[in-house]
Amino acid sequence: MATKLKSRKKIDQKRERGGKEPKYYEVFARKDSHSELAHVGSVEAPNDQLAQVRAWYIYDQHQWREMCVVPLEAIITVTEEGKSAKIKMA
Amino acid sequence: MVYTPGNPGSKLDENFENDLLAIADTKLVLGNWYAECTMNGRSLPDFAAILGMCTANYGHTRAIYQYLAAHGHEYDHVERGRGPEEICSSNLLDEAPSGWEDFIVSTWLAELSTWMLASGFLNHEDRAVAGIAKKIGQETYFHLKYAHGWFQIIGEGKTQSKLFQSAFAVRFPLSLQWFGPTRGKDPLHAAGIRDVPLKKLRDAFIKEVAKAETLLGSALEHDKSIKFAKDWRSDARRFGPMPDSLFEVVRFKDPGLAH
Numbered sequence: 001m002a003t004k005l006k007s008r009k010k011i012d013q014k015r016e017r018g019g020k021e022p023k024y025y026e027v028f029a030r031k032d033s034h035s036e037l038a039h040v041g042s043v044e045a046p047n048d049q050l051a052q053v054r055a056w057y058i059y060d061q062h063q064w065r066e067m068c069v070v071p072l073e074a075i076i077t078v079t080e081e082g083k084s085a086k087i088k089m090a
Numbered sequence: 091m092v093y094t095p096g097n098p099g100s101k102l103d104e105n106f107e108n109d110l111l112a113i114a115d116t117k118l119v120l121g122n123w124y125a126e127c128t129m130n131g132r133s134l135p136d137f138a139a140i141l142g143m144c145t146a147n148y149g150h151t152r153a154i155y156q157y158l159a160a161h162g163h164e165y166d167h168v169e170r171g172r173g174p175e176e177i178c179s180s181n182l183l184d185e186a187p188s189g190w191e192d193f194i195v196s197t198w199l200a201e202l203s204t205w206m207l208a209s210g211f212l213n214h215e216d217r218a219v220a221g222i223a224k225k226i227g228q229e230t231y232f233h234l235k236y237a238h239g240w241f242q243i244i245g246e247g248k249t250q251s252k253l254f255q256s257a258f259a260v261r262f263p264l265s266l267q268w269f270g271p272t273r274g275k276d277p278l279h280a281a282g283i284r285d286v287p288l289k290k291l292r293d294a295f296i297k298e299v300a301k302a303e304t305l306l307g308s309a310l311e312h313d314k315s316i317k318f319a320k321d322w323r324s325d326a327r328r329f330g331p332m333p334d335s336l337f338e339v340v341r342f343k344d345p346g347l348a349h
Contacts, residue, residue: 015246016132043135049239053232054135057142 017046025051026075026085027059029067037066102161105277105325109284110219112178112268112327113204113226114154119179119332120200121147122340127193139236143197146229150204153222160218170345174337178326180204182264184333191250192257198237199265199299205230206295207269210284241305251308262299262312268327269295271318 017023022044030037040059045051051069059067075085102110124144131137152169159165182200187193204226211223244250269292278284303309319329332340 011132012247012250015243015250022133044133045135045239047239047242049235049242050136050139051239053236053239054139056232057139058135060142 024072025069026072027055027069029059029064031062032065100161103281103283106283108325109207109278110154110158113208114151115177115179116200116204117147118151119183119340123183123197143233150226157218170342174334175331177332178328179332180268181328182261182268184336189253191244191253194237194240195254195257196261199261201230201233202298203265203268203295206291210286210291213285238305241302245306258310263316267316270324
């Protein structure tokens with residue numbers, strides 16, 4: 001096959017997955033300007049740009065008017081202070 | 091979806107058709123690159139992103155083929171009836187990627203160059219053409235962002251940066267060549283079919299490429315003067331026929347699946 005990668009797939013977990021532990025982003029979207037911005041899921045990505053693209057293609061069930069991603073580490077829990085927010089994986 | 095061939099009597103300008111085919115065929119090969127390399131993605135979300143970019147490129151290709159079919163071409167022939175010597179894809183994608191960094195470099199340059207050429211038709215008098223160009227731009231935004239995300243990661247690794255640089259040194263001249271000779275004729279601009287001169291699009295392409303240096307954290311070394319092969323065909327924007335091994339990958343294998 002002409003377009004298969006010639007070398008074996010090697011993944012640098014730390015660099016390519018965002019650190020020792022995978023880095024997660026929460027995805028929020030709204031269908032139209034009347035709808036609320038709602039949580040639609042999560043994505044794993046090593047940086048903001050890849051999180052944006054991965055979220056866009058994974059959660060493509062609607063033609064979203066607006067979509068945004070928030071790093072999980074940026075979420076400050078209120079009811080369970082000190083614990084990490086719970087995520088819903090795609 | 092039922093395909094309606096439109097009015098076969100209305101012929102397009104030959105140079106305009108050539109440019110549309112160059113964009114569509116390059117995107118056909120690019121879509122196949124993504125399809126073939128999906129499993130080389132780094133994680134499950136990466137597979138979804140690569141497949142999304144794959145289908146988007148196939149969509150652009152078929153939209154252009156359908157437009158050509160509405161202007162005197164046989165759709166089946168355009169999509170499935172052409173041999174390797176008739177497909178006008180960029181030489182940039184002739185050779186299979188040698189690794190992940192080469193894959194990122196090549197797909198990024200293919201996305202950017204096809205978008206640059208398509209952007210010249212954003213103000214085309216035919217709304218269908220302007221609409222296709224706009225759609226390509228909207229979707230390429232994410233494809234380029236994908237590459238930019240990877241530049242950051244590649245830039246953090248010494249070996250990866252070196253691999254990126256060596257892939258860039260090979261692929262960049264091929265992508266620049268796609269725009270044709272700097273002092274070549276520009277019949278589409280002269281005829282008013284494209285409102286932006288080709289030289290301006292080429293310069294914008296070089297400028298956009300240079301922006302990657304910030305994300306990579308290093309300078310991209312390249313020679314902007316391109317030597318054109320003797321068998322360069324300006325109508326196809328390539329030299330030589332598509333390699334047989336690549337044609338075997340991209341050729342339409344099951345016409346029944348098309349309906």
